[in-house]
Amino acid sequence: VEKSNIGEIDPAIKIKEMKTELPDADFLVCFGGDGTILHAAKDASSFGVPIVGVNMGSVGFMAELEQGELLQLTRLISGEYSLENRMLLDVRVIREGRVIFRSTALNDAVITKGAVARVIDLQVYGDKILISNVFGDGVILATPTGSTAYSLSAGGPIVEPTAENIIMTPISAHTLQAKAMVLDKNRLIDIVVPKQSRKTAYLSVDGGKAFKLFSGDTVEVSRSRRCLCLVKLSDKSFYEMINHKLERRSRA
Amino acid sequence: VEKSNIGEIDPAIKIKEMKTELPDADFLVCFGGDGTILHAAKDASSFGVPIVGVNMGSVGFMAELEQGELLQLTRLISGEYSLENRMLLDVRVIREGRVIFRSTALNDAVITKGAVARVIDLQVYGDKILISNVFGDGVILATPTGSTAYSLSAGGPIVEPTAENIIMTPISAHTLQAKAMVLDKNRLIDIVVPKQSRKTAYLSVDGGKAFKLFSGDTVEVSRSRRCLCLVKLSDKSFYEMINHKLERRSRA
Amino acid sequence: VEKSNIGEIDPAIKIKEMKTELPDADFLVCFGGDGTILHAAKDASSFGVPIVGVNMGSVGFMAELEQGELLQLTRLISGEYSLENRMLLDVRVIREGRVIFRSTALNDAVITKGAVARVIDLQVYGDKILISNVFGDGVILATPTGSTAYSLSAGGPIVEPTAENIIMTPISAHTLQAKAMVLDKNRLIDIVVPKQSRKTAYLSVDGGKAFKLFSGDTVEVSRSRRCLCLVKLSDKSFYEMINHKLERRSRA
């Protein structure tokens, strides 16, 4: 069990490294905003440990429980819960034939222009066939989980988690027909920064630290064999949750 | 082989009823616009006969060949083709517990308000759980094939055919968060015209004749066990075709 | 002063016809939803009488006060109010050279296909120059006041009331570049139902009774010389009001 923002701790409680505890854990209960839960979720997925998120942030698409609902954690013991698998994306950067960066996305892999550049030109391929030339601010490759995050802000559709798709959403594209596209889960996506491009691009996985891309680089995105296991405690449906969160989001 | 718009016909050619011919046919070659191909496609799907569409209309999302490409039909004989399955939707109207209308959609089932009404209120359920209250002009339930038809005009996303999703797209919804939603292919969708509604609604399957709905009626939409088998002759990818068609559509 | 939904009335109060009272009235206080206020507003505008709307409905873009804020009406006597002019649109239908229908719009004039038709083709002209061929469900011509009503649902922008523009918003247009267009307030708009069209279209002004249009008919829309005078009692800005209402609208 991980805790954050702890004021004072009973010395009887021994705090151990999460990586030491995880292999034998039944569940990981994570208190935090979407970022914290996202981060912990990936660690948990390495060990196949189901995770329960408790929302301490403002929106909390990732969280199963709100702060006032902690009593529901007793359901973990009584067995009144179900498990839900969420798709993950493997993200790799290939430069001159070698993999130079590797990460896993629960929400999205975002490739954007730098703050100073006016526009970037990216080629997006599906199984080596050209899907689209994206000429604009960039492109988002999202999981269904990530479809309600940045992809939604950029105009992408909501995709329910069990649907298992890869969502390709252009960001402020110049061509009006460059619309969001919902792809087959088995597609291998390549995003290529064109060779003749003088511009640098940036890759960010799940909103993390930006990785600098150069012309000629390829970002490979495909469904991961691993997936994230979420504990469902409440009877709230995905739709109920999404409508509730969107409502809160519209007030934010 | 079906033909439409025939000027003059060699009397040696015997024209038979399509239903007589279809059971023993290897392929159905259909000349026409999207509407004609759509119609023939459903007949073909009853007998599991693959169909080749030749575009005689202006846009032609359904067609494999353009008028100038008829020579490619010889590939049917040489075996240089592949087959692609397209998902179909079963559509049923239930009134007072009885099925009173039944149809199959290749593109979409559209439920709208009448021309005179200002707005309609519809409840959309997935596996009996409320997805959304659509308060607006109506709602579209589309297959991936239909995602590039009316659903796209109403703001829905493009979904590639092999992705196998059901797409729910509200039409001019009053609530800003009523966005297009991409659903699991196994979802059973119910669209309910509320009991207290004094308004009539209309159901149209694949743009066909409108069926009048009354308050209390439920439209059930689910993936059909049958699917449509399209012949792929060219090496054009779905993306290439979609980009080309959207370009033509933006000029229309 | 007009009242609606009155339970029981003191016989000492004499209720007169609104048209008898209006010429000598200082203000018209109207209790109701957007529809009621809209209707009364047009009567008031004929006599140049400023109107105060009290919202009895669910959303209430037209209302200045909510039900719980009636005490603020005393400001009418103390003079603590300002007046705000809202643009109106003159709407005329021309058939074979003759004006056969005439109305005034505070929100919008909407031209749509019938419930049964699949699509309609309309030509929109500005000062006799073609603006756009709208191929879809129809087109909305809105005032800034109406920009937050149906036009917003169909994807149009929010235009602040003092901006004085005519907004042209296509409804579910097939061509992706058929976007909402914000026009000069002095533009004379003609919407033409093409001569060769076999379809009927419908005109509805401010959501009122549909007027049937035939092929060859022209709907003329231009800024009215009259305008509607709204009483502003609160210090709420347009932006504050719009954000608040949109928030409620997203919860509706």
Add this chain to the structure above:
Amino acid sequence: VEKSNIGEIDPAIKIKEMKTELPDADFLVCFGGDGTILHAAKDASSFGVPIVGVNMGSVGFMAELEQGELLQLTRLISGEYSLENRMLLDVRVIREGRVIFRSTALNDAVITKGAVARVIDLQVYGDKILISNVFGDGVILATPTGSTAYSLSAGGPIVEPTAENIIMTPISAHTLQAKAMVLDKNRLIDIVVPKQSRKTAYLSVDGGKAFKLFSGDTVEVSRSRRCLCLVKLSDKSFYEMINHKLERRSRA
């Protein structure tokens, strides 16, 4: 007369500094893409010299003529042209009470997050009243001329040049109701980088070099007293041009 990309020049032609020539010029004929024409246009506007743009780029919203239409320049001599004024925006950055940056926008002033940041929080005021909290990638303040540039890519509406509005378009906003807003031309817009923000933001005027903003900075945007004078040679309407350009843009 300015030329760019000149291969070889007759030595008899004396090339002078544009600033020397402009005060006495009748017209400025500018060959180039949108960027070049934009740049020259601002120089011309300082001296009230009308400008004719000849498109050498791929899209060319700013250009009056295409490369093949140079003969139409003779109309400048025969007087067969009209003049069209385009609104400009004054852009100022205020830090600790002092103006530290000043520029003029023909298209837009864009305030965005850095490439590395995930999101930025900006407050947008109109005449010192809060219009909107934009929580997302940034915000665009555009003229009608700029409404068909970046603002359109970010989802903003097309505003015709004579309409004279200021358009506020959020970029990938998290709140779904943060929609594009068309404002009165006389509005004074303030965009504030919140004091408590640890993030830097960037201002770019007409796609030019990014100016770094710190927390507490205010970007002031208002209608310029100057305007840009464009020469209209052809009878092409704005609508015709916009539809043609959008079509090309959809193919780009």
